[in-house]
Amino acid sequence: MLGGLAKALFGSSNDRYVKSLRPIVQKIGSYEPALEAMSDEDLAGQTVKFRQRLDAGETLDSLLPEAFATVREAARRVLGQRHYDVQMIGGIVLHRGEIAEMRTGEGKTLVATLAVYLNALPGQGVHVVTVNDYLATRDAEWMGRVYRFLGLTVGTIVPNLTDGQRRDAYRCDITYGTNNEFGFDYLRDNMKYERSSMVHRPFHYAVVDEVDSVLIDEARTPLIISGPTDDKSELYKSVDAIVKQVEKSDYEFDEKQRSVVLTEDGTERLERLLEAAGLLEGDNLYDFENTQVVHHLNQALRANIAFKRDTDYIVKDGKIIIIDEFTGRMMDGRRWSDGLHQAVEAKEGVNIEPENQTMASITFQNYFRMYPKLGGMTGTAATEAHEFYQIYKMNVVTIPTNLPVKRIDQDDEFYKNIQDKFAAITQAIREAKERGQPVLVGTVSIEKSELLSEFLTKEGVAHNVLNARYHEQEAHIVAQAGRLNAVTIATNMAGRGTDIQLGGNLEFRLLDEHPDLEIGTPEFDAAAERIRAEIIVEKERVLAAGGLFVLGTERHESRRIDNQLRGRSGRQGDPGLSRFYLSLDDDLLRIFGPQTMFARMMNKNLQDGEAIVSPWISKAIETAQKKVEARNYDVRKQVVEYDDVMNDQRKVIYEQRADIMDAETVDEVVADMRAETANAIVGEACPPNSYPEQWDMEMLTARAADVLGIAPPFDEWLAQDGIDPELLTEKVQAEADAIIAAKQADIDEQSWHGIEKSVLLQSLDHHWKEHLATLDALRQVIHLRAYAQKTPINEYKQEAFALFERMLVAIREEVTRILAHAHFERTSELPELPPMPDFITSHLDPLTGEDNSGDRDAGALGLISSRAPQGALGLAGDGFAISPEVAATLTRNSPCPCGSGRKYKHCHGAL
Structure with a gap:
């Protein structure tokens, strides 16, 4: 109670910290008139002056106000975008090695230019870490215009570069790339036989975009470089054929841990099957001589029972491709280790590639802790603030929005079963389409997105599907999700990197509707002008309809992912709406929820098609999510x-x-x-x-x-x-x-x-x-x-x-x-x-x-x-x-x- 009163009177510690940065922002603004009066050459010459001052003994902190003002002016001239004051606060937070939590649409990509430019001045190299190659390439080109204008060099690390190209990219003042590429280059460097062939420079400073995705979600899994061992494909096939004969009574499946354990009867049954196949030494499965068979048997059981096609992986071009559980993306080229990938290949009847042996590995935690200073930015970090500090010693600072948030976040709706839930979702989408309101539907897996897609198709609701199967069209589909009457089904919106702009996206409409026109021609300019006018009119109609409606088909295991989905609506003061639809069949409730309470409530008090809307039940769901988050934190x-x-x-x-x-x-x-x-x-x-x-x-x-x-x-x-x-x-x-x-x-x-x-x-x-x-x-x-x-x-x-x-x-x-x-x-x-x-x-x-x-x-x-x-x-x-x-x-x-x-x-x- 006293804490609440103190917070009301003096503001939270976050509010007080942000307030303490306001004088620095005012000082940055005081340089603006002088910089506006400079010619392009004089403005670009600021970089040389700053470096001379550093050589003379000045610190980066003393240069910060003038350097930030210089970047703001350069961005205004080159990109036509001027940093807001709240973006300046975000830049200061990044420079101090902290995490800036900024809502979607607040311009995090532009914010990074401030801290990156300042920390690139010593010439020791700054790494900008993104979640995928598309964003690394896009941001390096887009923001690179500002850096190059100011006389800095920019490089990009993407797959399939030669060592020489990588070395050149790392020698640049600023290097963009993914967390995986940076980490693998470090491991590869330490497998080389000559110093001259190494590509990395000593670590200096890094800014991590979507920091929660990189340092939390992906940090559960280390980077591994491995080489092939002996081919055991026939053994995998033989064991898989035996495992396909097991019955439910032969094993116990723990869905939480994704583990499969044979019962006593199941063990005896499998021993006889293995013996008949000539795979068992003696008559006891757990004799020392059968260690390898037991290992293969366990992996085959898990592949067949715990891992589901179109949820954990897809089969494409005769290969098993892993689906990232956090982003819904295909992880092409990645393989499960310890024989699991081979077991899944045997299960699906595709070509089995040899197992691999670890040659080098490192976790993201230990990789990123090698940077003397590390900053990060994301739309959702506050729920994991404890972990960020415990592991990385990074504080999370919530940056205020430039304009007040107008999005309405409604309470969750609970239904008795998945059929009732889908019927309610279809009805809500129909009502939104009648108003002209665009709808973004968030699902947790490919399987669920395609199930919902089939349901909507039967009901005659036109829509687009965005999941790992349609990875190539991702940016185009997301970019137009804010158009009038648009309905987009998306599998996990984390780290998509493309803004949903109400009324549509000019750049992508030009690419889609006029791919043959060349930039700079009269025809291109005329088409751009016509589409721009259409977007303005369409945006007004979308705003009148209530902005983007984010509809979640179930809760994710992490509150952050739900918040990321919600954050797609209501950018830069736009109106918006968000609502989640849940049922007792949802994985989160089924596996982690207080089942007895929910089951009684749903079965006794709900009629078919009836919904419960209650803040108390939403709170219970949040408790279940906290359980999962705590468990995942323990794993990490x-x-x-x-x-x-x-x-x-x-x-x-x-x-x-x-x-x-x-x-x-x-x-x-x-x-x-x-x-x-x-x-x-x-x-x-x-x-x-x-x-x-x-x-x-x-x-x-x-x-x-x-x-x-x-x-x-x-x-x-x-x-x-x-x-x-x-x-x-x-x-x-x-x-x-x-x-x-x-x-x-x-x-x-x-x-x-x-x-x-x-x-x-x-x-x-x-x-x-x-x-x-x-x-x-x-x-x-x-x-x-x-x-x-x-x-x-x-x-x-x-x-x-x-x-x-x-x-x-x-x-x-x-x-x-x-x-x-x-x-x-x-x-x-x-x-x-x-x-x-x-x-x-x-x-x-x-x-x-x-x-x-x-x-x-x-x-x-x-x-x-x-x-x-x-x-x-x-x-x-x-x-x-x-x-x-x-x-x-x-x-x-x-x-x-x-x-x-x-x-x-x-x-x-x-x-």
């Missing part, structure tokens, strides 16, 4: 917790890769590896404080020959007085060094350096890939530790750290072994570094079965020593350990924190 939080463990290791590996690429020679690193390996081999066979007769000389001889390529006279050495493990280690090291020195003398010095670098990088990459696969497998089973009253994430950290140490040991051994056993010839030609491996990119969820990345069978650790490693983030002889968190802050040449007095790279940071 868990993704971050697990990826943070890998991220610490990723930073160490990528930094060491960069050091190797930058070094002229890696002689020192390789020699240290050889010494560590010799020390480990001798230490394994000849433990400290033991007698020579206790030493395992047979193992030492075999290991020295296998790893170091030497056959020392151990019998002679043992006969010497005073021999101990330390002296033995020195002798073994000397023999190993002599072998390498002889090889090095046989070939050109520069070639030898190239060979060492190539072997080191390839070994590092191979074992890192194997390590990722092992961590993927570990993450899938670590939750079982909870049964032993242990915290899975803590267990995962310990296991992952131990695996990382063992990986470093394996790298040292392999590099030493290859160089010791390889044969080289003298040549004047430098050895060529290997080409980039073939791989595919994917963006898939590691915490639900359909989205696990990596191959279960890829984590073989056969080359890894069982002995505890020494150095390289492991335990030193004195028991000192350095955590990955600390290691990530150290450079190769910094003093080692263990106090040895040696450089980190020669002590605990040795590979």
Whole structure:
């Protein structure tokens, strides 16, 4: 109560923050008269002056008012658009690394130019992140006119560019692209063998458009680069044929978790079917020998039962194409991992492509946290403000609208079943069409949009359908959704990026009606003038009819998506209307709603065709949505917790890769590896404080020959007085060094350096890939530790750290072994570094079965020593350990924190 009173008297914290920015906006306005009087050349020359002032020691904050005023004037001259004062507030918020929540139609694309221009002045590169390639290309061209006018360079990152084109785009002052392209370029850069072939520059500043879609919705799934493994298509087909014979009594299906579990009877039945097909070893499905069959069986069950055609995926041109659950878009080229995609391919009878093994991965959370400063903008962020701050340390600021919002948001209407609901929707659309009011109908899936489309067609209601099947016509359909009598069915309006303008869109009408006319010709100008006049008249009629009517056919799992749909109506002070129609058959109510209460209310109190309209029921629906949002947040939080463990290791590996690429020679690193390996081999066979007769000389001889390529006279050495493990280690090291020195003398010095670098990088990459696969497998089973009253994430950290140490040991051994056993010839030609491996990119969820990345069978650790490693983030002889968190802050040449007095790279940071 007191809080409500204080808010009424003093305004909310958001209101007070926005109010505090008003003096800066007034200062920006004070520069306007002087800038208006400048010539185009003088205005463009402001950029050079600003950069000189930065070089002289001024800060970006001190330049902000004048720089923002310069951009406003440039946009007015180039685009014919002048930033409103509220847009200036949005620009300040973006510059400060916060999220600007601005309603649809308030000009977020134009707002970004302010912060982007200011932060591009230091010349370190600004990334503008969009949700799809169309918007990246469109915005780079559209807003690029302002930047180029002011003397800045603009690049665009889209698929299918060469490395040279990408490098050029990243060298620009401002680079537009999608979150996926930026992230994949970062991963690909860290798989390359030469620094000169990398495309990214050091991270500086980024602005994320549709920030909730990018940093929340898509952040549940990491970016994965993977390569193909063995073909198992026949096994998928065989298992799929068996799974198609299961009955409902054979399994239990959890729709919330999308998991399928066999019952006891179902297990027995499937065991007999698998046995008859010759796929079962022994007679027990869960014997160790049948691990792979169980995995394939689980994925086939999920593909056939949990995943629905035209909802989760579509079949197009003989391929399974995933449908993005948040935007309704086709995710062409993306594949579910861990064998799920192959199981769906077998289910639909299309060509089965091989499984993939993870080669590199990163979550969006950890990718975007690498930017020293990050800003974002969207129409809907307030409901996720807590998560934005917890994960990204970004505050959400709600920016006031330029004109008051006139849209009327009506309470939801509830019907007994889906037939009654569709009948009411049809009636509402008919009434709107009679008034001439355009209707935007929002659905949650392709299946629902096509079901409604069939219903409307039978009822004789003309309409357009916008979903993943008609992806190519998307912008054209959305652009004309505000025309008189228009009825548009859309699957999830999140991030469409095209404004719905009442009366129609001039640009798209010209493209649709006069595609042959060239811009600038008299015929084109005449057609444009005629259509412009028609749009003005039509807009007046639409406004009189009440503006755009947004009709939701059911609630989405997230309130944000509902708000995005609503936000399409009532832009820039236009009138509008929004209403949602619900029934007990809707997925949200069926899966997450308080079923008993709703069922009783609907069945006892409602007649067929009758509706309930109540704010209290709308509140209950919002509670169900909050449950789903909380569950999804927990999933994303868990993704971050697990990826943070890998991220610490990723930073160490990528930094060491960069050091190797930058070094002229890696002689020192390789020699240290050889010494560590010799020390480990001798230490394994000849433990400290033991007698020579206790030493395992047979193992030492075999290991020295296998790893170091030497056959020392151990019998002679043992006969010497005073021999101990330390002296033995020195002798073994000397023999190993002599072998390498002889090889090095046989070939050109520069070639030898190239060979060492190539072997080191390839070994590092191979074992890192194997390590990722092992961590993927570990993450899938670590939750079982909870049964032993242990915290899975803590267990995962310990296991992952131990695996990382063992990986470093394996790298040292392999590099030493290859160089010791390889044969080289003298040549004047430098050895060529290997080409980039073939791989595919994917963006898939590691915490639900359909989205696990990596191959279960890829984590073989056969080359890894069982002995505890020494150095390289492991335990030193004195028991000192350095955590990955600390290691990530150290450079190769910094003093080692263990106090040895040696450089980190020669002590605990040795590979």
